[in-house]
Amino acid sequence: MNIGIVGLGLIGGSLGLDLRSQGYQVLGVSRREDTCHMAIETGVVDDASSELKLLAVADVVFICTPIAAIAPTIKQLIPHLSPDAIITDVGSVKTPIVESVAPLWHNFVGGHPMSGTAESGLSAAQRNLFAGNPYVLTPIETTPLKAVEQVEQIARSLQAKIYHCRPLDHDRAVSLISHLPVMVSAGLIAACTSEGDPAVLELAQNLASSGFRDTSRVGGGNPELGVMMARYNRQELLRSLHRYRYQLDELIAQIEQEDWNALEQQLQNNREARSHFSSCKG
Amino acid sequence: MNIGIVGLGLIGGSLGLDLRSQGYQVLGVSRREDTCHMAIETGVVDDASSELKLLAVADVVFICTPIAAIAPTIKQLIPHLSPDAIITDVGSVKTPIVESVAPLWHNFVGGHPMSGTAESGLSAAQRNLFAGNPYVLTPIETTPLKAVEQVEQIARSLQAKIYHCRPLDHDRAVSLISHLPVMVSAGLIAACTSEGDPAVLELAQNLASSGFRDTSRVGGGNPELGVMMARYNRQELLRSLHRYRYQLDELIAQIEQEDWNALEQQLQNNREARSHFSSCKG
Numbered sequence: 001m002n003i004g005i006v007g008l009g010l011i012g013g014s015l016g017l018d019l020r021s022q023g024y025q026v027l028g029v030s031r032r033e034d035t036c037h038m039a040i041e042t043g044v045v046d047d048a049s050s051e052l053k054l055l056a057v058a059d060v061v062f063i064c065t066p067i068a069a070i071a072p073t074i075k076q077l078i079p080h081l082s083p084d085a086i087i088t089d090v091g092s093v094k095t096p097i098v099e100s101v102a103p104l105w106h107n108f109v110g111g112h113p114m115s116g117t118a119e120s121g122l123s124a125a126q127r128n129l130f131a132g133n134p135y136v137l138t139p140i141e142t143t144p145l146k147a148v149e150q151v152e153q154i155a156r157s158l159q160a161k162i163y164h165c166r167p168l169d170h171d172r173a174v175s176l177i178s179h180l181p182v183m184v185s186a187g188l189i190a191a192c193t194s195e196g197d198p199a200v201l202e203l204a205q206n207l208a209s210s211g212f213r214d215t216s217r218v219g220g221g222n223p224e225l226g227v228m229m230a231r232y233n234r235q236e237l238l239r240s241l242h243r244y245r246y247q248l249d250e251l252i253a254q255i256e257q258e259d260w261n262a263l264e265q266q267l268q269n270n271r272e273a274r275s276h277f278s279s280c281k282g
Numbered sequence: 283m284n285i286g287i288v289g290l291g292l293i294g295g296s297l298g299l300d301l302r303s304q305g306y307q308v309l310g311v312s313r314r315e316d317t318c319h320m321a322i323e324t325g326v327v328d329d330a331s332s333e334l335k336l337l338a339v340a341d342v343v344f345i346c347t348p349i350a351a352i353a354p355t356i357k358q359l360i361p362h363l364s365p366d367a368i369i370t371d372v373g374s375v376k377t378p379i380v381e382s383v384a385p386l387w388h389n390f391v392g393g394h395p396m397s398g399t400a401e402s403g404l405s406a407a408q409r410n411l412f413a414g415n416p417y418v419l420t421p422i423e424t425t426p427l428k429a430v431e432q433v434e435q436i437a438r439s440l441q442a443k444i445y446h447c448r449p450l451d452h453d454r455a456v457s458l459i460s461h462l463p464v465m466v467s468a469g470l471i472a473a474c475t476s477e478g479d480p481a482v483l484e485l486a487q488n489l490a491s492s493g494f495r496d497t498s499r500v501g502g503g504n505p506e507l508g509v510m511m512a513r514y515n516r517q518e519l520l521r522s523l524h525r526y527r528y529q530l531d532e533l534i535a536q537i538e539q540e541d542w543n544a545l546e547q548q549l550q551n552n553r554e555a556r557s558h559f560s561s562c563k564g
Contacts, residue, residue, distance in 0.1 A: 114489060134489050165485055173485035176474045181497035183533050188466050189552040190529035191522065192458045192559075203447055203455035207396060207416050208559035214496040215463035220556035223549035230537050230545060240473065241534050247472035248530070251465050252523050255512050263512060267505035270471040274502035277474075277490035 002027060003154070004058035006073055008039045008048070010117065011090050012064030013125025015158075016044035021127070022157045027054050035122055044125060053080045060150060062111075063089040067232050071100040078105060086147045092174065093232040094138045094167035102140060109151045110138035110167055112174075113160060128159070135160035138167040168236075175236035177277070179229045180244060183237070185219025186226070188212075284309060285436070286340035288355055290321045290330070292399065293372050294346030295407025297440075298326035303409070304439045309336050317404055326407060335362045342432060344393075345371040349514050353382040360387060368429045374456065375514040376420045376449035384422060391433045392420035392449055394456075395442060410441070417442035420449040450518075457518035459559070461511045462526060465519070467501025468508070470494075 003019050005012045008030040016026045020043065028045035029052055030036050036048035047054065055061055055077065063070050063077075070089050077087070086107045091097050098110040114134040117124055135155040139148045152162055165173075192212075195201040230237055254263040274280050285301050287294045290312040298308045302325065310327035311334055312318050318330035329336065337343055337359065345352050345359075352371050359369070368389045373379050380392040396416040399406055417437040421430045434444055447455075474494075477483040512519055536545040556562050 114491060133491070136489065161488075163485065163488060165481070169479070169482050169485055172477070172479070172482045173489050176477060176482075176486045177490040177494040180473065181470060181493045183530070183537075184466055184470050185497050186549060186552050187526055187530040187533055188463060189556050190532070190548065191462065191526035193551070193555040194525060194529065195454070195458060197451070197454070199447070200451050200454045200458075203445065203451055204458045205559050206443075206445060207418070207455055208459040208561045209396060209415070210561060211463045211500045212459040212559060213561040214499050215467050216556055216559070216562065217496050218493045219549075220553045220562065221549075223546050223553060226549045227542050227546045231540075231542060234537060234540070238534070238537055241530075241537070243476060244469055244473035245527075245530065245534070247476060248465070248469040248523075248527065250472070251469055252520070252527070255465075255516060255520055255523070258513075258516070260509050260513060264505050264509045266472065267468060267501075267503075267508045269475070270468050271502045271505060273475040274471050274498055277487050277494060277498070279490045279492060279495040280498065280502070 001025065001060070002058045004029065004055035004061035005045065005064055006052070006055070006061065006077065007064035007066075007069075008035050008044065008122050009064060010120050010122075010124045010129075011113065011115075012062065013039065013044045013122040014115075014127070014129035015062055015064065017125060017127045018130065018158050019154070020044070020046065024154075027058060029054055038122055042122075042125075044122065052077050056080050056082065058082075058085055060086045060088065060154060063087065067091045067093060067097070067228060070097050074101050074104060074108075086150055088151045091232075092178075092229065094136075094170045096232055098138060098140060098167040102142065106142070107144060107147045109143055109147050111151060111155070112136045112138070112170065113155070113158070115160075130155075131159035133160055134163055136163045136165060136170050138165060138170050140167065171233050171236045172239070175233050175240040179233055179237045180240040182218045182221065182226050182229065183241060184244060185216055187219070189216050189219050283307065283342070284340045286311065286337035286343035287327065287346055288334070288337070288343065288359065289346035289348075289351075290317050290326065290404050291346060292402050292404075292406045292411075293395065293397075294344065295321065295326045295404040296397075296409070296411035297344055297346065299407060299409050300412065300440050301436070302326070302328065306436075309340060311336055320404055324404075324407075326404065334359050338362050338364065340364075340367055342368045342370065342436065345369065349373045349375060349379070349510055352379050356383050356386060356390075368432055370433045373514075374460075374511065376418075376452045378514055380420060380422060380449045384424065388424070389426060389429045391425055391429050393433060393437070394418045394420070394452065395437070395440070397442075412437075413441035415442055416445055418445045418447060418452050420447060420452050422449065453515050453518045454521070457515050457522040461515055461519045462522040464500045464503065464508050464511065465523060466526060467498055469501070471498050471501050
């Protein structure tokens with residue numbers, strides 16, 4: 001089977017490494033010629049080109065560009081594809097992508113492999129990036145079952161944990177556990193930095209330890225990625241933020257009213273609730 | 283020199299281990315007889331008793347009880363002390379303690395060694411717990427310089443980094459970098475858990491990864507400790523929470539108004555600002 005990958009960065013490159021080692025023929029497309037050369041040299045792809053027509057023989061194509069480029073790339077790709085080809089993407093937001101792409105190509109399956117590293121680009125590509133991590137597929141009613149099964153089979157070969165859900169449910173879930181933490185954490189850094197007394201700010205900087213470090217980590221991350229998730233998952237992120245603000249106001253009210261029983265109950269519920277989130281178990 | 287330690291838990295026990303290895307004579311007091319026996323057996327103290335009169339010969343006494351017991355313990359201790367004895371404490375909030383204890387005992391120096399582990403109790407006590415970590419001293423105008431120097435010398439022998447500041451500045455700084463993160467993080471867990479659609483909640487639990495794990499860590503911690511810091515540092519925590527809420531509302535407004543330039547600028551400022559907090563450097 002021929003697999004096409006458009007966009008040879010961390011995700012596209014890591015996909016290529018794993019899929020080639022599974023015996024698939026992997027064809028890569030990158031806008032940059034030097035990325036194409038590097039992808040061939042490092043064994044990420046069998047062949048590469050800066051032109052989409054390379055993918056005329058592809059059975060399944062993974063779109064691994066930044067979110068903003070996914071739908072435009074697919075529009076450019078379609079004239080080159082065989083009619084039975086399956087397209088899937090790896091974007092971290094699904095509703096806007098599925099809504100814009102599904103009308104263009106019947107055999108489209110929205111996907112989101114939830115793997116990554118702090119690095120980006122082809123040089124950060126690695127084997128087994130997806131192993132043990134979630135890979136969400138978001139077929140809709142009109143998605144052909146055969147296309148879903150095909151993409152799922154490939155995702156399984158990466159040793160990923162497969163989940164199926166509606167695009168909206170995906171976007172709601174990731175807004176809660178991935179995009180909301182970024183904004184919650186960003187607010188913490190902004191609040192500490194806004195301290196007006198320079199002596200207190202300097203002391204805070206000196207005394208900060210693991211609690212501040214961990215809670216502020218994702219809020220001090222890549223600004224472009226933060227804006228991207230807010231932009232493309234805006235509605236669900238706002239829903240999560242308003243939900244969060246309500247809970248924050250509850251905590252503030254408990255402290256203002258010195259309702260220590262209610263606060264302790266909430267913190268006890270939290271400890272129990274947190275243990276049900278997969279990355280926090282054990 | 284004879285050093286007394288009242289309260290033989292993680293902090294008191296770890297102090298005993300380090301101070302004995304520095305050659306100090308260490309006398310421990312715990313309400314529980316079995317803790318006294320264990321402290322002697324494990325080499326945490328030279329002698330131990332459940333009665334405060336053991337400390338009649340102490341030159342410096344560390345009060346290592348929970349915050350609520352610090353002032354009452356000092357009241358009970360005073361009749362047994364020699365008039366020149368110095369008292370210090372290890373409470374994580376300083377204004378209420380200094381305000382209640384300073385009028386009772388002239389030679390009192392507020393202190394806060396900012397070290398800890400996830401464990402508590404004497405069995406968690408360890409050598410070098412304080413090495414490399416901040417140890418804040420909060421003398422006030424009436425605190426005798428000799429008493430401050432004495433406590434500082436002992437803290438230095440633990441290889442801690444010494445900071446001096448006003449009790450209020452301490453409480454403001456720790457409310458920002460230690461107590462605020464707990465509430466910010468608690469709100470995140472509560473918001474995710476409050477998701478009303480069971481399918482989305484289950485998906486969120488399955489998809490949660492390192493971003494959720496780190497941002498929710500301190501909000502899923504010990505409920506009693508969380509209530510204790512809110513209770514004893516209430517005013518400063520509320521100040522920090524209102525500051526935080528303002529910043530959160532700014533972020534929400536930027537996303538509502540799709541002001542992506544402002545959001546990106548804020549996230550860029552955050553990345554830069556975070557690098558100035560000691561635990562986040564490098």
